[in-house]
Amino acid sequence: MRGKLETGVNMVHKIQFAMALILAAAAPAIERASAEVVAVGGNGFEVRETVRTAAPDKVYGALLNPAHWWNSEHTFSGSAANLALDARAGGCWCETLPDGGAPPAASGVAGRHRS
Numbered sequence: 001m002r003g004k005l006e007t008g009v010n011m012v013h014k015i016q017f018a019m020a021l022i023l024a025a026a027a028p029a030i031e032r033a034s035a036e037v038v039a040v041g042g043n044g045f046e047v048r049e050t051v052r053t054a055a056p057d058k059v060y061g062a063l064l065n066p067a068h069w070w071n072s073e074h075t076f077s078g079s080a081a082n083l084a085l086d087a088r089a090g091g092c093w094c095e096t097l098p099d100g101g102a103p104p105a106a107s108g109v110a111g112r113h114r115s
Helices: 002-029 056-063
Strands: 030-041 044-053 083-085 092-095
Antiparallel strands (some): 030 044
Protein backbone atom coordinates (compact mmCIF):
# COMPACT_ATOMS: atom_id res chain seq x y z
CA MET A 1 0.00 0.00 0.00
CA ARG A 2 2.81 2.40 0.88
CA GLY A 3 4.34 2.03 -2.61
CA LYS A 4 1.02 2.92 -4.23
CA LEU A 5 0.58 5.94 -1.96
CA GLU A 6 4.09 7.20 -2.75
CA THR A 7 3.43 6.72 -6.46
CA GLY A 8 0.16 8.66 -6.16
CA VAL A 9 1.84 11.46 -4.24
CA ASN A 10 4.66 11.52 -6.81
CA MET A 11 2.09 11.85 -9.62
CA VAL A 12 0.37 14.73 -7.81
CA HIS A 13 3.73 16.51 -7.54
CA LYS A 14 4.38 15.97 -11.26
CA ILE A 15 0.96 17.37 -12.13
CA GLN A 16 1.50 20.35 -9.83
CA PHE A 17 4.86 21.00 -11.44
CA ALA A 18 3.36 20.81 -14.93
CA MET A 19 0.58 23.23 -13.99
CA ALA A 20 3.08 25.64 -12.42
CA LEU A 21 5.16 25.46 -15.59
CA ILE A 22 2.17 26.22 -17.79
CA LEU A 23 1.00 29.08 -15.57
CA ALA A 24 4.47 30.59 -15.37
CA ALA A 25 4.78 30.49 -19.13
CA ALA A 26 1.32 31.91 -19.67
CA ALA A 27 1.68 34.69 -17.08
CA PRO A 28 3.06 37.26 -19.56
CA ALA A 29 0.19 36.46 -21.91
CA ILE A 30 -2.63 36.80 -19.35
CA GLU A 31 -4.79 39.75 -20.30
CA ARG A 32 -7.37 39.57 -17.53
CA ALA A 33 -8.14 37.33 -14.58
CA SER A 34 -10.97 37.31 -12.06
CA ALA A 35 -12.41 35.11 -9.36
CA GLU A 36 -15.69 35.02 -7.48
CA VAL A 37 -17.27 32.95 -4.74
CA VAL A 38 -20.38 31.45 -6.33
CA ALA A 39 -21.68 29.33 -3.43
CA VAL A 40 -21.08 28.97 0.30
CA GLY A 41 -22.24 26.08 2.46
CA GLY A 42 -21.64 24.57 5.86
CA ASN A 43 -19.10 22.15 4.38
CA GLY A 44 -17.19 24.48 2.05
CA PHE A 45 -17.48 26.90 -0.80
CA GLU A 46 -17.28 27.03 -4.59
CA VAL A 47 -15.09 29.46 -6.47
CA ARG A 48 -15.20 30.33 -10.17
CA GLU A 49 -11.96 31.55 -11.73
CA THR A 50 -11.79 33.06 -15.20
CA VAL A 51 -8.59 33.83 -17.06
CA ARG A 52 -8.39 35.47 -20.46
CA THR A 53 -5.08 34.93 -22.22
CA ALA A 54 -3.50 36.19 -25.37
CA ALA A 55 -3.87 34.29 -28.64
CA PRO A 56 -2.77 30.63 -28.41
CA ASP A 57 0.20 31.23 -30.73
CA LYS A 58 1.46 33.99 -28.43
CA VAL A 59 1.12 31.81 -25.32
CA TYR A 60 2.78 28.85 -27.06
CA GLY A 61 5.64 31.08 -28.20
CA ALA A 62 6.15 32.33 -24.64
CA LEU A 63 6.18 28.76 -23.31
CA LEU A 64 9.01 27.85 -25.68
CA ASN A 65 11.22 30.66 -24.37
CA PRO A 66 11.88 29.69 -20.74
CA ALA A 67 14.66 32.30 -20.34
CA HIS A 68 11.93 34.95 -20.26
CA TRP A 69 9.86 33.40 -17.45
CA TRP A 70 11.95 30.84 -15.53
CA ASN A 71 13.76 32.08 -12.41
CA SER A 72 17.55 31.78 -12.84
CA GLU A 73 17.83 30.84 -9.15
CA HIS A 74 16.15 27.53 -10.02
CA THR A 75 18.82 26.40 -12.48
CA PHE A 76 22.08 24.50 -12.07
CA SER A 77 24.02 27.08 -14.10
CA GLY A 78 22.56 30.16 -12.42
CA SER A 79 21.14 31.49 -15.69
CA ALA A 80 17.75 30.78 -17.25
CA ALA A 81 19.33 31.75 -20.59
CA ASN A 82 20.88 28.26 -20.57
CA LEU A 83 17.47 26.55 -20.66
CA ALA A 84 15.83 25.13 -23.76
CA LEU A 85 12.46 23.50 -24.30
CA ASP A 86 12.04 21.20 -27.30
CA ALA A 87 8.26 21.10 -27.80
CA ARG A 88 7.71 17.66 -29.23
CA ALA A 89 7.01 14.23 -27.81
CA GLY A 90 10.29 12.98 -26.37
CA GLY A 91 11.67 16.53 -26.57
CA CYS A 92 14.04 17.76 -23.91
CA TRP A 93 13.60 20.35 -21.15
CA CYS A 94 17.35 20.91 -21.01
CA GLU A 95 19.97 23.13 -19.48
CA THR A 96 23.46 23.60 -20.87
CA LEU A 97 26.21 24.17 -18.32
CA PRO A 98 29.13 26.53 -18.94
CA ASP A 99 31.63 23.62 -18.91
CA GLY A 100 29.66 21.87 -21.66
CA GLY A 101 27.99 19.40 -19.33
CA ALA A 102 24.29 19.05 -18.65
CA PRO A 103 22.30 18.16 -15.52
CA PRO A 104 19.58 15.50 -15.59
CA ALA A 105 16.77 16.72 -17.78
CA ALA A 106 13.05 16.21 -18.14
CA SER A 107 11.50 15.03 -21.37
CA GLY A 108 8.10 15.56 -22.91
CA VAL A 109 5.72 12.65 -23.15
CA ALA A 110 3.29 14.23 -25.59
CA GLY A 111 2.57 17.64 -26.98
CA ARG A 112 0.55 19.29 -29.66
CA HIS A 113 0.20 22.90 -30.72
CA ARG A 114 -3.26 23.91 -31.87
CA SER A 115 -4.01 27.34 -33.26
